[in-house]
Amino acid sequence: MATSQQQYVGVDLDKNGGAVTDAVVEAIQQDNPGVELVDFNIYVKVKAPQRMIIRRQLVEDILGRNWDLQELHMVMASYFGFIEEWDEEKLVIRWSADES
Amino acid sequence: MAKLNVSTRYKALTRDLMWDPKDVNIKEIYPLIEAEGIHIRDPKRWEDPFRMTFNQYVKIQSEKEHLHHAIRGAFEANHGHARIVDSRWFEGVKAFAVAVQPAEYAAHRLMAYIGRNIPIEAIRFATFNQAVDELRHAQIEIKHYAHMSRYYDGLHAYSKTNENLWFNTVPKSFFDDALTSGPFEALIAISFSFEYVFTNILFLPFASSAAAVGDEHFASVGKSVQSDESRHMALGMAALKMLLEEDDRNIPIVQRWLDKWFWRCYRVFAVISTLVDYYPRIRAISWKKAFEMYVEDQVLNGLFKDLFKYGIRPPRHFEDSMKEKEHYSHATMRILDHYKHANYFRGFRLQPDDYDWLSREYPNTFERYYAPFFRKMDDHVMAVASPGLPAVCAVCQIPCEYPNPDRPQESWTQYVEYNGKTHMLCSPGCRDIFLAEPEKYMQWWWPAESYLSGEFGSSLEDMFEYFGFTPEEANEHYSSRDYHRWIRYREELGLDKRFETV
Amino acid sequence: MLVWVRVPSDDRFLSHQGVPAHPDMKAQELLDKATQMWGLPEGKTYQLVRLHATGQQPVHLDKTLQENGLRDGDPIDLLG
Numbered sequence: 001m002a003t004s005q006q007q008y009v010g011v012d013l014d015k016n017g018g019a020v021t022d023a024v025v026e027a028i029q030q031d032n033p034g035v036e037l038v039d040f041n042i043y044v045k046v047k048a049p050q051r052m053i054i055r056r057q058l059v060e061d062i063l064g065r066n067w068d069l070q071e072l073h074m075v076m077a078s079y080f081g082f083i084e085e086w087d088e089e090k091l092v093i094r095w096s097a098d099e100s
Numbered sequence: 101m102a103k104l105n106v107s108t109r110y111k112a113l114t115r116d117l118m119w120d121p122k123d124v125n126i127k128e129i130y131p132l133i134e135a136e137g138i139h140i141r142d143p144k145r146w147e148d149p150f151r152m153t154f155n156q157y158v159k160i161q162s163e164k165e166h167l168h169h170a171i172r173g174a175f176e177a178n179h180g181h182a183r184i185v186d187s188r189w190f191e192g193v194k195a196f197a198v199a200v201q202p203a204e205y206a207a208h209r210l211m212a213y214i215g216r217n218i219p220i221e222a223i224r225f226a227t228f229n230q231a232v233d234e235l236r237h238a239q240i241e242i243k244h245y246a247h248m249s250r251y252y253d254g255l256h257a258y259s260k261t262n263e264n265l266w267f268n269t270v271p272k273s274f275f276d277d278a279l280t281s282g283p284f285e286a287l288i289a290i291s292f293s294f295e296y297v298f299t300n301i302l303f304l305p306f307a308s309s310a311a312a313v314g315d316e317h318f319a320s321v322g323k324s325v326q327s328d329e330s331r332h333m334a335l336g337m338a339a340l341k342m343l344l345e346e347d348d349r350n351i352p353i354v355q356r357w358l359d360k361w362f363w364r365c366y367r368v369f370a371v372i373s374t375l376v377d378y379y380p381r382i383r384a385i386s387w388k389k390a391f392e393m394y395v396e397d398q399v400l401n402g403l404f405k406d407l408f409k410y411g412i413r414p415p416r417h418f419e420d421s422m423k424e425k426e427h428y429s430h431a432t433m434r435i436l437d438h439y440k441h442a443n444y445f446r447g448f449r450l451q452p453d454d455y456d457w458l459s460r461e462y463p464n465t466f467e468r469y470y471a472p473f474f475r476k477m478d479d480h481v482m483a484v485a486s487p488g489l490p491a492v493c494a495v496c497q498i499p500c501e502y503p504n505p506d507r508p509q510e511s512w513t514q515y516v517e518y519n520g521k522t523h524m525l526c527s528p529g530c531r532d533i534f535l536a537e538p539e540k541y542m543q544w545w546w547p548a549e550s551y552l553s554g555e556f557g558s559s560l561e562d563m564f565e566y567f568g569f570t571p572e573e574a575n576e577h578y579s580s581r582d583y584h585r586w587i588r589y590r591e592e593l594g595l596d597k598r599f600e601t602v
Numbered sequence: 603m604l605v606w607v608r609v610p611s612d613d614r615f616l617s618h619q620g621v622p623a624h625p626d627m628k629a630q631e632l633l634d635k636a637t638q639m640w641g642l643p644e645g646k647t648y649q650l651v652r653l654h655a656t657g658q659q660p661v662h663l664d665k666t667l668q669e670n671g672l673r674d675g676d677p678i679d680l681l682g
Contacts, residue, residue, distance in 0.1 A: 007402050010302060014323055016167070041308040041384045042319060045393075060167055073150075073160045077326045080298050080398040082341065082406070083149035087106045095406045099448075296666050317665070436613060473614065489621035491677060492605040500617040511610075513677075517655035521675050524606070524618070552604055552620045 003070065009081030009093045010047030011054075012040070017075035023063040028054060043077060051094040052081070101181050110151035114222045115144070132217045136282035139347035143219070144171045146342040148226040161236070168324040170239060175317035176247055182593050185381055188577040192379025193318055194245075194254050194445035198308070199271050201241040203261050204325075206275035207232035210290055211416035217283035222602055226335045230291075233328040238469055244321050251580050251589065253573035254444035260568030261444055266489075266547045269497045273478055273544065274368045280540070284343065291336030293361035295305040296403075298369055299329050300394040302385075308384030324487045344410040360536065362415030363529035367496040373429035374436060377458065381451075386461040391425045417529040423505035426462055430470035435501045437477070438486040441575050444567070448577040449481065450474045469508045481576035489548035491528035494541050495533045500526045518542060603674040605667070607636040607650075610679055620678045625668040629661045636680050646682060653677045 011028075013021045021044065028046050029035045031053050038045035046052075060067045069088060081093035104112060108238040121129060125319045140146075154250055174180075176529045181190075199479040208231045210495045215227035223384060249255040262268050273597045280454035343350045373387040385393075424431075433447070450458075455474075458466045470599025490499035500513040525531040534541045556566040563572055590596050603625060606618030619638065620672035624631055633650055642648065652672060661670050661678065672678075 007405055008397065009402070010398075012300070014327065016323065034505045042323065043304060043308065060423065070156055070160065072165060073330070074327065076330050077323065078304065079330055079333065080339055080402055086149055087152060095402060394636040432616075438614065438616060476614075484614050486614070486616050486619060487641065488621070490619055491608075492617075501615060503615065511615075511617075515653050515655050515677060522654050522674065522677055524677055547603060548620055552622055 006049050007095045008036075008049060009052050009095055010045060010079065011046050011052070011076050011093070012078040014077050015042055019069060020048040020067070021038045021046045021066075021075050023059050024054060024072070026062050027058040028052060031055060032057060044081060044082060047080075051092070054091040056089050072080075101379060104258075106151050110147070110222075112151050114147070114225055117221045118219060126219075130217060132283055133219065136284050136557045138284045138343065138347070139349050140220075140342075141346055143258060144222075145346075146338060147222040148331075149338055152226065152229060153329065153516065154225075161233075163194050164324050164327055165236070165240075167296050170321050171320040172240075172243065172247075173302065173318055175320075179589075179593055180249055180315070180317055181248070182586070182589045182595055184511060186313065187583055188381065188446075188448045189310075189313045189315060189379055190248065190252050190582065190586075190591065191377045191445045191448065191577050193248065193315070194252070194439050195379075196375060197241065197245045198258070198262060198265070198284070198444065198477055200302070201245070202236040202268065203271045203275060204234045206272075206279065207290060207294075208232075208238070210275065210279055210286055213279065214283045215289050218287070223335070223580035224337070227329070230328075230332055230335065233332070237328070238323045240321055240324060240369075244317060251585065253580070254569055259568075264547065265444065265567050266439075266551075267443055269492075269546060270371075271368060273497050273508055273598075274364065277364070277540070284339075286355040287336070287339045288343075289361040289364070289447055291332060292340050293358065294331060295332040295337075296336045297362065297395065298365045299326070299332070299401050300398075301376075301390050302372050303329065303391045304394075305385050305387075306372065309380035309382070312384050313380050314384040319333050327403055340407075344407070344412065346502065352518070353424060355412055356581075358412070358535070360533050361415040363417050363421070363527075364496070365600030366421050367493075367498065367526070367530065370428065370432045370496075373437075374433045377429035377461070378433045378454075378537055381453070383433065383457065387429045388425045388461065391421075391428075396422065415531065417527075420505070420527065420529055424502075426465045427469070427503060427505050427508060430458070430466060431502050432498075433435055434470065434473055434484075435499050437474070437484050438492070438499070438501070440483055441482065441571070442563070442567075443574055444569050444575040445581055446575055446582075447477075447481075449477050449579075465508065477576070489551060491547070492531050492546050494523045494544050495525060497546060498526055502526050603667075605632065605672060606675070606677045607632075607640075608677065609636075609640045609642065609682075611682055612640065622668060623672075625672075626666050627663065628666055629670055630663040630670075632667065632678075633680070634662060636678075640680065640682050642680075642682065649681045651679045651681060653679060 013019055013024060025044060025046055032048040034049045036047050056067060056069045069091060072091065079093055081095055084094050085092040117410055120126065158424050211227045211231035213232060215224045278286050281289060303326035305321045307319050307326065310318035310322055343354050376387045376390060400418060402413055437447040461553060473484060492499050502512045504510045504512040512527050514525040514528060516525060516531060516534060519542055523534060537575060551563055556562055603623050605623045605666055606619050606620040607621050608616065617638065621632065621636055629650055633648060637648060652659045
């Protein structure tokens with residue numbers, strides 16, 4: 001393989017999202033260990049080993065306004081991993097290879 | 101009614117909407133449900149991870165449409181086409197136009213087919229959303245080309261070109277293949293293999309390149325389309341997991357489909373590699389790096405590790421796609437240059453900065469195996485043209501002109517005997533797909549045979565009439581009327597001026 | 603019928619190209635047609651080889667395509 005054998009999950013976010021994209025990136029960085037950003041011109045790839053959580057409350061706190069998790073559909077251009085939870089409070093994406 | 105949370109609201113709106121028919125056998129309503137050998141014990145376990153409901157869908161989608169059309173309007177009003185860094189980019193956009201838009205349209209029919217034939221309510225709503233998404237994509241792409249067509253060649257008789265041109269048999273036969281598969285195979289083919297494994301590499305690098313060269317309109321097309329892909333990927337991933345977890349008998353069937361559709365999708369994306377590495381004069385990323393990021397890291401090194409516990413191994417021939425990443429765009433561009441005099445999007449003479457970039461990104465292969473070919477065009481653009489019409493792969497329908505990545509000076513073409521005929525395949529990947537379903541692929545129709553037998557007339561003019569464009573709309577970009585028109589367009593706007601700063 | 607002729611020594615890396623043919627034509631005639639189509643120098647000696655799934659088979663230039671066992675759609679290499 002081209003890079004390390006670490007299994008990453010992640011999202012590709014559209015920079016058109018402006019403050020929302022910035023807030024989501026910051027919330028991911030605060031809530032998840034080992035986050036890496038890959039700048040990709042009009043997108044930013046945010047990845048983390050094995051598991052990633054995005055919490056509505058934290059995004060709201062950073063953004064300073066009400067924010068509905070559904071708004072993520074406007075900026076989340078792609079993701080990788082299995083979506084384990086998706087409700088009004090959080091999105092959890094993960095791999096579970098190590099649980100077998 | 102009390103306000104429900106996402107999960108209960110979704111269940112309330114998507115469950116228990118069907119009934120057990122008393123007057124007819126359920127198998128008459130869903131005749132394909134058992135045809136593929138798939139066993140589903142508890143369909144209710146399967147749901148759309150995003151739990152999308154109609155009101156959310158229209159709210160989000162209308163916002164996306166407003167955003168896109170605002171950008172489109174501004175781009176057109178501000179003569180955006182004249183402001184990009186180099187007009188050859190539009191040749192790549194034309195390729196995208198005629199290859200991708202029919203695929204979007206066909207994908208909408210395919211999603212409707214899946215929703216019709218798999219009796220699971222929650223999945224049905226996700227497939228219908230996607231069917232509408234695909235129509236949206238087709239229509240915003242058509243608007244894009246309609247505007248382009250005011251200024252540039254090649255797209256004037258779009259429907260005729262789409263129907264009759266040899267190039268278009270590649271995406272069309274791909275979707276015809278998926279549409280003649282059973283509904284579960286179609287789901288794995290498109291929702292999983294096409295959407296999850298490969299659409300990233302289509303829309304993310306190409307939209308980034310569009311932004312890099314200044315084509316804000318196309319960047320917006322790419323972004324708006326891609327913004328629906330997360331949902332499509334979620335559908336494919338949920339389908340895959342459900343099929344693997346529901347019954348062990350499904351596992352070998354799913355493996356077979358993954359083997360087939362990985363390579364099938366990989367090959368239908370061949371032209372995309374040239375849209376990443378060749379057509380943009382400012383590139384966002386190389387095909388090789390994009391392949392490593394999206395396919396090797398995210399799919400092979402990510403997803404397939406998770407699937408190991410089900411007994412699923414990485415798709416057959418994935419090693420070949422990894423070996424080919426150093427060759428794919430160059431070998432595909434070489435094919436396009438062989439036949440550019442009969443195609444609606446042009447090839448082009450590589451410029452010094454192109455040689456620099458390609459040599460730097462592909463130090464092991466470009467200078468050694470491919471640069472000499474492209475340099476032949478420096479003196480005469482037809483120097484590399486083919487003398488006739490090529491034999492194409494019986495599966496992917498691309499001319500059999502891929503090199504063996506282990507021995508790049510040799511052809512990778514495979515020869516197979518079936519039903520009293522020698523069939524040609526571009527690669528071991530396509531060969532194995534042919535051998536698994538020879539009755540399906542021996543029916544392939546390749547327009548070259550009709551051209552050569554004189555079915556559409558005896559002259560070259562007749563052939564172009566059939567294609568829906570003229571010889572002047574084909575060939576090489578920097579010697580074309582499109583290039584000269586673009587230069588004049590810029591002059592009229594004063595964009596050719598150089599301002600000195602003292 | 604159509605046969606597909608390739609010239610492996612050509613440095614453009616082209617596929618087999620379609621050549622309209624007839625079962626009763628001599629293989630020499632096919633060779634002449636293909637030589638002209640590919641723009642190969644005249645006056646040199648060339649051979650045709652039929653490719654199939656299990657190997658290659660020389661084409662006898664003094665025999666017809668049918669006598670050589672050539673079928674519609676067969677791939678052929680032109681060697682110089």
